[in-house]
Amino acid sequence: MDIIIAAVGGQGALLASKVLGRLAQNKGLDVKMSEVHGMAQRGGSVITHVRFAEEVNSPLIEEGSADVVLALEMLEGARYISYLKPGGKLITNTQKIDPMSVIIGQQEYPAELKEQLSQLDLEIITEDALGLAKEAGNMKAANIALMGVLAKNTEIEKEEWLTAIKEIVPEKFQEVNITAFELGFNSEV
Amino acid sequence: MRKLMLGNEAIARGAYEAGATVATAYPGTPSTEITENVARYEEIDTEWSVNEKVALEVGIGSSIAGARTLVSMKHVGLNVAADPLMSVSYPGVNAGLVIAVADDPSQHSSQNEQDTRYYGRFGKIPVLEPADSQECKDFVKKAFKLSEDFDTPVIVRINTRISHSRGLVELEDRIDFELKEYDQNPNKYIVAPAVAKKRRVVAEERLAKLKEFAEDSELNQVEYDKKDVGIITSGVAYHHSKEVFEDASFLKLGLSYPLPQKMIEDFVNQCETVYVIEELEPIFEEQIKSWGLEVIGKDVLPTIGELNPAIIREAVLGNTKEKLELEQEFPIRPAVLCPGCHHRGVFYILKKLKLHVSGDIGCYTLGAFPPLQAMDTCICMGASVGMAFGFEKARGKEFAKKSVAVIGDSTFWHTGVNGLIDLVYNQGNTTVIILDNSTTAMTGHQENPSTGYNVKGGKAPNISFEKLGKSIGIERVRTIDAYEIDEVERIVKEETATEEPSLIITKKPCVLHKRADVINDPLNIEGDLCTGCKKCLDIGCPAISFTGETVKINETLCVGCELCTEMCNFDAIKKGAN
Numbered sequence: 001m002d003i004i005i006a007a008v009g010g011q012g013a014l015l016a017s018k019v020l021g022r023l024a025q026n027k028g029l030d031v032k033m034s035e036v037h038g039m040a041q042r043g044g045s046v047i048t049h050v051r052f053a054e055e056v057n058s059p060l061i062e063e064g065s066a067d068v069v070l071a072l073e074m075l076e077g078a079r080y081i082s083y084l085k086p087g088g089k090l091i092t093n094t095q096k097i098d099p100m101s102v103i104i105g106q107q108e109y110p111a112e113l114k115e116q117l118s119q120l121d122l123e124i125i126t127e128d129a130l131g132l133a134k135e136a137g138n139m140k141a142a143n144i145a146l147m148g149v150l151a152k153n154t155e156i157e158k159e160e161w162l163t164a165i166k167e168i169v170p171e172k173f174q175e176v177n178i179t180a181f182e183l184g185f186n187s188e189v
Numbered sequence: 190m191r192k193l194m195l196g197n198e199a200i201a202r203g204a205y206e207a208g209a210t211v212a213t214a215y216p217g218t219p220s221t222e223i224t225e226n227v228a229r230y231e232e233i234d235t236e237w238s239v240n241e242k243v244a245l246e247v248g249i250g251s252s253i254a255g256a257r258t259l260v261s262m263k264h265v266g267l268n269v270a271a272d273p274l275m276s277v278s279y280p281g282v283n284a285g286l287v288i289a290v291a292d293d294p295s296q297h298s299s300q301n302e303q304d305t306r307y308y309g310r311f312g313k314i315p316v317l318e319p320a321d322s323q324e325c326k327d328f329v330k331k332a333f334k335l336s337e338d339f340d341t342p343v344i345v346r347i348n349t350r351i352s353h354s355r356g357l358v359e360l361e362d363r364i365d366f367e368l369k370e371y372d373q374n375p376n377k378y379i380v381a382p383a384v385a386k387k388r389r390v391v392a393e394e395r396l397a398k399l400k401e402f403a404e405d406s407e408l409n410q411v412e413y414d415k416k417d418v419g420i421i422t423s424g425v426a427y428h429h430s431k432e433v434f435e436d437a438s439f440l441k442l443g444l445s446y447p448l449p450q451k452m453i454e455d456f457v458n459q460c461e462t463v464y465v466i467e468e469l470e471p472i473f474e475e476q477i478k479s480w481g482l483e484v485i486g487k488d489v490l491p492t493i494g495e496l497n498p499a500i501i502r503e504a505v506l507g508n509t510k511e512k513l514e515l516e517q518e519f520p521i522r523p524a525v526l527c528p529g530c531h532h533r534g535v536f537y538i539l540k541k542l543k544l545h546v547s548g549d550i551g552c553y554t555l556g557a558f559p560p561l562q563a564m565d566t567c568i569c570m571g572a573s574v575g576m577a578f579g580f581e582k583a584r585g586k587e588f589a590k591k592s593v594a595v596i597g598d599s600t601f602w603h604t605g606v607n608g609l610i611d612l613v614y615n616q617g618n619t620t621v622i623i624l625d626n627s628t629t630a631m632t633g634h635q636e637n638p639s640t641g642y643n644v645k646g647g648k649a650p651n652i653s654f655e656k657l658g659k660s661i662g663i664e665r666v667r668t669i670d671a672y673e674i675d676e677v678e679r680i681v682k683e684e685t686a687t688e689e690p691s692l693i694i695t696k697k698p699c700v701l702h703k704r705a706d707v708i709n710d711p712l713n714i715e716g717d718l719c720t721g722c723k724k725c726l727d728i729g730c731p732a733i734s735f736t737g738e739t740v741k742i743n744e745t746l747c748v749g750c751e752l753c754t755e756m757c758n759f760d761a762i763k764k765g766a767n
Contacts, residue, residue, distance in 0.1 A: 008522065021193050021355060031193055032321070033355040038218030038298035038632060042524035042552065043731050057431040059321070059354035062498040064510030079519050082512045097743065098734040099522035104560045104726060105735065107520035120513045130745065139745050 001154075002061045005048040006080040007072035008097050009041040012143035015168070016070070017048045019147065023156065023164035024052030032059040045099075047080050070150055072129070072143055073097050074113050086121045091149050093129040093142060125149060125189055132183040138173070141180035148184020158185065194358045196351040199322040200289050201226035202358065203329025204259040207285070208366025209233055211251040213244040215603065216632040217263030218298035219352035220291035224261050225635070228644045232363070233259075237635055237644045240570070240603040241266035245273040245288065252286040252342075253378060255369035257333050261289040264305050269570065269604065271308075274342070276380055278312045279388035281340035281395075283372035285333035292348040294468050294495035298631075300550075300569065302493070304469040305346045309446035313396050316344045316446040317408065318424040322356035328443065331408065339395055339402070346445070348468065350425045350495060400447045408443030411456060419460025421453065421473060421484065425496075426466050432498040433506065448476055457482045464489075464505055468496050526555045528732040529700035529708070529748035531671035532624055534755075535595075536563040537728050538678045544685065545580060545592035549573035549600050552631045552699075553624050556595075560729045564595070571596070571604025577619045578612045589618040590685050596621065598654075599629035599637040606657070612690050613662050620684045620691040623654055624671070626699040634702055658692040671695040674755060700748055709749030710765055712742055718761035725756040 003020060007013035017033050024031045034049040049061045063082045071077025071092035084090060094114075101107040110116070118124050132145035144165065151161045162178065169177045194202065200223045204212060212235045214224035228235040238244035241262040248260035262270060267290050274288070290308075293299040309316035315335060319328040325347065332343040376384055403409060418437040420430050427441045440456045442448070457463050457477070465474040465486035474486035489504045490496070503509050526533050536556035539546050540563040548554055548564035549572060557564035566576060577594035596605045601623050612619055629635040636642040641651035658666040665687060667680050677695060684691035698705045711732075719739040726733060732746035733753060742753075742762070754762045 009524065010527075025191075025193055025357070031355070031357060033193075034350060035195075035353045035355070036297070037222070037353050042527060042555065042631075043522075044524035045522040056356075057428040058498050059350060059356070059425070060429065060497045062432065062502075062510060064512035075519060076522070078515055078517075079522075082514055084513055086511055086513060097746075098731075099520050100525050100559070100729060100731060101520045101522075103731065103734045104729065106559065109520065110517055116515055116517065120515070122513060 001052055002066045003050040004061055004066045004069045004080055004083045005050065005072070006069060006076035007046045007048070008076060009036070009044045009046045011072040012140060013046050013048045013072060016143045016147055017050050019144070019164050019168045020050045022168050023160060026160060026164060029053060030056045032056040034059040045076055045079060068150065068153075070146060072146060075099075075109065078110065078113050078117060081117065081120065084122055087123070089123045089125060089153060090117060091125045091127070091146065091153065093146055094126050095128070095130045095142065125153065127184065127187055127189050129184065132187065133180050136176050136180035136183055138176045141177050144169070144177040145180040145184040148181040149187060149189065151181070152185050190360050191357045192360055193355050194322045195222055195353060195355050196319070196322050196325045196347055197222035197353070198226045199325035199358050200261070200329055200345065200347070201230070202360065203326040204287070205230045205233065206326065206361050206363050207257055207330045207333040208364045209257040209259050209333070210366075210368070211248070211256045211258040212236075212261070213238045213247045213258070214261035215239070215241045215244055215266055216629050216635040217266050218632050219293055219349040220261050220263045220266070220289065221632045221635065222352070223289055224644065227259065235644050237637060239638060241270040242273060245270040248286055248288070249273060249277050252282045252284050254371050255284050257285045257366055259287050259289060259329070263299065264290055264292040264303050265299060265301065265569070267305060267308055274308065274314070275312050277342055278314055279385055279392045280378050280380060281391075282336055282342055284369045285336035286342045287329060287332045287336060287345055288342055289329070289345045289347065291352045292346065292469070294348055297349050302469060304472065305344065306445055306472045307470065309344055310472070313392050314342055314344055315339070315399055315444060316346050317443060318346050318445045319351065319443070320424050320427045320441070321351065322354065322358050324443070325351065326358050328408070339399055341395055346424075348424065348495070396447060400450070403444050403447055403449035404451050406444055406449070409449050409452060410441045410443065411452065412439040412441070413459070414438050416459055417461045419456055419463040420466055421456065421463060421477070422466040423473070424468065426468050429496055429498045429501055430466050433502045442473065445473070448473065450480060453477055454480065454482060457484060466490060466496070466501060523558065524555060525558075525731050526552065526729065527700055528730055528746045529750035531626060531695070531697035531700070532556055533561070533728050533730065534674040534752050535622070535624060535671055535677055535695050536561040538674055538681060539563040539593065539595070542678070542681060543591070547573045547577035547580065547592065547594045549594075549596040549605065551597035551600050553595060553597055560727055570600055571608060574605050574608030574612060574621055577621070578608065578615070578617045581617055581619050586618055586688060593620045593622055593681070593685060595624055597630070598623060598625040598627065598639050599635070601654070602638045609658075609692070610661055617690055618688050620681070620693065622681070622693045622695060625654065625694050625696045626702070627696075627704065628699050628702050630699045630701070634699065654692065654694050663690050663692050665689060665691040666694075667691070668694040668696055671697040672750065672752065674752070700750065711744045711747035712749055712751065712753065712762050712764055714740060714742060714761055715763040718759050720759055722758070724758065725753045725762070728752060728756060
């Protein structure tokens, strides 16, 4: 399975990819993941590649190949949509974060992104992950809330996801993250 | 046991398993996590050195004194360490000396795309290129052995994609490497011409032996499949190529300098068409073509940027996968100064005062971009101080009154301090501002000589900028709270006006750091007090945006630093409003 996580630096793409990596490792699969560290993390656009299969060569997903694009921010999902294979799933947070170029009025945040994306050959699933995270008790858990939506859209058993989350998320944040995951998993979107 | 590890983490593990007892480094993306991980092994004496030159010098001393030693840095760091690197090549080593160098193709976090393999040829030093996390660990262990067997430092060259990718790694036990005897051998280690001329010959003989070794080394692997297409490659480009050519033959070079000429000749002769797929410079390709062999390389593949399966597919096969596209240009989202960053107010003032700012390398380089745009130049680590003095030399004292150097705390210790001594000695007037956020922030919060802590988290001497400035003869040394922007403005005006060198330290811990003291509840816009004048947008805080009529504050981003409240003329921004 090839998953792209598209996000703004600081939204928790790294934690989400670590959970996915553990999930795959627990299944006995080969795993490769490619992350962004350093300069690009300071509120910049961030793309994380997660690949698992019997054998994985490149740590990078080729454009037109990802099974899922998991977007923690919608513009970032749109930016990296070329990675999704035709007919693939775009699971996106409805949260919008203005880039600096928009804040200072040089560029505009694209209008009607969801409608535009829906025109493409893909299945789009939107979720207010920030709202779910707030409901769970911590805004920072939006990444795991959206992962709940992803979990519901795979063949992998829910228990396996919960195990991976428990193994990766530090203990003091486990409860809130598991609540966020459940809210995402049970969401009616 | 298998563990999912970053390439950098696996490099550290390799040093641990090889029995290394000393590790040194200066942080730099993408190499930083090597040393953060090495530091977790209590058996390894680890340090954040002040710069890469010192890191390598400590490493050379430690090797001669008998300890297996790992020195780590990013590619441009090797330029700083180039003097000890080139100079230790002829004398060689005692215990294994491995230098892990991480290149940054596509310049994700760097000023250039230099290819470290050139340093191998330049210094006659063997270069190993692992392709994934498992090989990072394995190759570091092999590199220690190679270093001792051939009496040479060894470079392990990785890159961003290997450093920051995770893969499964089979863990093994640490070997019990006994400290070697101290090698007291002036005829080897004193590089005065009389000795060095003899070592020059030894280095050449060593290279000849390494070439023989390369022919049989398991570091280089031939995988024959169909022979109509052969691929010669190395590093992560091997795995990218595997995605594209499922049944081609491969020659994977793990030892990328010196090359196994006979092995390559044999491979090229057996395959019908041979492509050389190497990231960055055509280093293999030029050598291979110089032997009279026909291969295809940069004729079709790019020299600029990192490779990936799609680039290789299009370049070699001329096709691309079907992909989804939106016919729209998206607003760019480059990195920005974080909400609450204390550099923001300082740059706002520097811009307001219309100063020429000689900048440096760190988070604060982001002050160069809109809307702050308060930096004219940034060339390399530590250059800000010398360059500002250069402005003064060229244009005189009056220009010095209209310009400043800005440099971060860690960058100052790295190589800025030399510039400051030069400035005082040569009687300049330039004002130098140290943006002291008490951490090496851009690379992910590493300790440095003025944080009071060492790489292992223990207490360390906290070296004082103020005392240093005074001791080298700067009379005007001022320390201010970076959040007090009125005070910053007053002091910068005063110090730039004087005809002597000044040192200003703007102090506040990085807002993301665990020792930060400024995280508060988010602010909010109170009722209808906002007039939409947009003045608060001038500080370029990512938490504030304009809705069309008024501004709003993003509660997930705001850390309550209150810098924006100083911008607002209508008292519209409040704590806990709404």
